[in-house]
Amino acid sequence: MTAPAFEEPAAPRAEGAAHRVLVPGSGESLLVVTRDAARTALTDSRLRNDIRHSASWESDGGHAIGHHMLQSDPPQHTRLRRLVAGHFTPGRIAALRPRVERLAGDLLDALPPRGTADLVGRYALPLPVTVICELLGVPEADREGFHTWSNELVMPTSPEAAASAAAALTGYLTDLTGDKRRTPDDTLLADLVAAADGGELTAEELLGMAFLILVAGHETTVNLISATVHSLLTHPDQLARLRAEPELVEAAVEESLRYNSPVHASAFRFAAEPLELAGTAIAAGEAVLVSLAAASRDPEHFPDPDRFDIGRRTRGHLGFGHGPHHCLGAPLARVEAAVAVRLLLERNPTLALAADPATLTWRTSTLLRGLVELPVRLG
Numbered sequence: 001m002t003a004p005a006f007e008e009p010a011a012p013r014a015e016g017a018a019h020r021v022l023v024p025g026s027g028e029s030l031l032v033v034t035r036d037a038a039r040t041a042l043t044d045s046r047l048r049n050d051i052r053h054s055a056s057w058e059s060d061g062g063h064a065i066g067h068h069m070l071q072s073d074p075p076q077h078t079r080l081r082r083l084v085a086g087h088f089t090p091g092r093i094a095a096l097r098p099r100v101e102r103l104a105g106d107l108l109d110a111l112p113p114r115g116t117a118d119l120v121g122r123y124a125l126p127l128p129v130t131v132i133c134e135l136l137g138v139p140e141a142d143r144e145g146f147h148t149w150s151n152e153l154v155m156p157t158s159p160e161a162a163a164s165a166a167a168a169l170t171g172y173l174t175d176l177t178g179d180k181r182r183t184p185d186d187t188l189l190a191d192l193v194a195a196a197d198g199g200e201l202t203a204e205e206l207l208g209m210a211f212l213i214l215v216a217g218h219e220t221t222v223n224l225i226s227a228t229v230h231s232l233l234t235h236p237d238q239l240a241r242l243r244a245e246p247e248l249v250e251a252a253v254e255e256s257l258r259y260n261s262p263v264h265a266s267a268f269r270f271a272a273e274p275l276e277l278a279g280t281a282i283a284a285g286e287a288v289l290v291s292l293a294a295a296s297r298d299p300e301h302f303p304d305p306d307r308f309d310i311g312r313r314t315r316g317h318l319g320f321g322h323g324p325h326h327c328l329g330a331p332l333a334r335v336e337a338a339v340a341v342r343l344l345l346e347r348n349p350t351l352a353l354a355a356d357p358a359t360l361t362w363r364t365s366t367l368l369r370g371l372v373e374l375p376v377r378l379g
Contacts, residue, residue: 055285066208132217137187221371223262257319
């Protein structure tokens with residue numbers, strides 16, 4: 001039987017926990033769509049992130065930049081993660097909150113007090129871009145170009161554009177790591193350069209880790225901030241509740257992570273040996289894709305899962321993944337989103353959408369989903 005084309009991940013959930021589908025550009029994969037099966041898959045050491053376990057692997061190909069944690073398995077993954085984990089501890093993130101609040105305040109100051117504005121381009125995007133670029137050590141003048149390349153790589157518009165972006169970003173990061181080697185500072189990238197010079201990272205791993213932190217450090221947060229605001233503005237009862245109970249802002253962000261799933265699916269896993277998952281036999285080398293979006297709307301764990309409810313119990317959602325590859329930057333993304341939403345609502349008591357929700361464009365890929373623009377009326 002021919003596998004069905006990949007579609008909205010939640011669609012086949014009622015028919016079983018896992019289904020073989022055709023993923024555009026990637027071929028056939030087993031799509032996991034229930035929460036329990038997803039958690040099992042994300043912690044099964046026989047399912048590997050290293051593409052060399054794929055039955056169809058011939059070369060890394062594509063538009064990979066260097067080698068990083070999402071392409072690795074323990075013990076390599078453990079080593080790479082340990083090198084950067086210290087920059088994302090709760091203490092470090094708490095210390096960053098005042099800076100996040102100042103940046104968000106400055107961006108809001110730059111918006112017109114009345115009228116309309118695109119909340120993606122003028123707020124949801126520049127906030128996390130600035131934070132991660134400051135943390136890593138990307139000069140301010142280079143940040144706009146960096147995001148353009150990054151966005152093309154995670155949600156490509158064409159193979160040619162993605163290849164061009166990969167080449168440009170590779171060249172840029174190579175030059176930037178060279179600058180940090182010549183002039184060390186207290187940024188994360190300088191620490192990674194020092195680790196490479198000390199033999200803890202290969203040149204390919206240095207490039208890949210810089211790429212991963214820059215891209216993962218802002219792309220998903222842009223989508224999280226804009227999707228949270230969109231959900232609030234399209235659910236007036238929930239917006240009213242949050243305005244009446246502003247202490248629920250963190251809960252609103254968690255519900256948005258569950259309901260919107262800015263990261264739609266995991267990176268591909270590949271079976272290192274034959275195994276069974278959710279009653280389905282998986283051959284060695286077969287690809288497995290975990291739908292975080294479907295798992296986070298599993299009615300067995302989240303009653304009335306298609307309803308946006310900032311008061312619901314969201315514990316156990318998979319918005320940041322699960323297991324060894326759980327998102328390292330989750331604490332930072334949560335702080336940025338909560339600060340961004342709280343300050344936006346405080347400054348704009350009559351905030352509203354400035355367009356019909358049905359006309360808004362969502363950019364999607366296998367992994368990510370986010371708004372292109374979010375026009376709002378300020379005031």
